Amino acid sequence: MYYLSSDLFFPSVSEANWDGVLAIGGDLSLERLQLSYKSGIFPWFEEGEPIMWWSPNPRMVLFLDELIVSKSMRNILNRNIFTVTFNQNFRDVISNCQNIERDGQNGTWITNEMIEAYCKLHELGIAKSVEVWQDKVLVGGLYGIDLGHVFCGESMFSIVSNASKVAFIALVNQLKKEDYKLLDCQVYNPHLESLGCREIDRTDFMEMLKGK
Structure with missing residues (x-):
């Protein structure tokens, strides 16, 4: 699992774990959200948790x-x-x-x-x-x-x-x-x-x- 910094970056979706979790952290900036969807990734987390980014397999x-x-x-x-x-x-x-x-x-x-x-x-x-x-x-x-x-x-x-x-x-x-x-x-x-x-x-x- 990757821990995101302020850099606008996502790892390859092939790096996601068996549950589909790819990365944690980052932010919900407009630029990052747009990049995530274009990269086959979406945020899914609960209030009080760090942001988690997913790319499940299968889809x-x-x-x-x-x-x-x-x-x-x-x-x-x-x-x-x-x-x-x-x-x-x-x-x-x-x-x-x-x-x-x-x-x-x-x-x-x-x-x-x-x-x-x-x-x-x-x-x-x-x-x-x-x-x-x-x-x-x-x-x-x-x-x-x-x-x-x-x-x-x-x-x-x-x-x-x-x-x-x-x-x-x-x-x-x-x-x-x-x-x-x-x-x-x-x-x-x-x-x-x-x-x-x-x-x-x-x-x-x-x-x-x-x-x-």
Whole structure:
């Protein structure tokens, strides 16, 4: 494991340990965050801990044509009970992702420092959000980092059933229209698998990240 200094540097992702941890320390400057995502690395740590940088192997991704939309989900979409917007309320989305209660988790990994850093990235057009509304109330959404050909998903939230799925599907449809190669989902969970995401070798992920 590498201990980062103030120098703007990350080691090769091949140096990550078996758990996917690559480095510790550094900062959440806009320059370092941008370099991390372009290098296949993301920060993941809890309040009070040093910053930890990850590049897991395998990597959970969605090939956009492999999106699974269940019959029940198609029925929900056809009923038009939700309204979807893009990049209209980034701070509210990331704040809800911070505060939402999740099964099996105590607290959150989205610290206040991270919120401020990602909001600055949003102002630069690098961090983006999807908002889902019901009766003009924000009920779901997601955010992530846009690399131009790969979108790196960070977190989702849902206050009412299926709202986060609506955000996910809307994002994928938009990415397909704009000829993106991949949606990065970082690490496995069964919810993502149910939407069509699967694990691939980190080497393959890095090749696609480089546009090859």
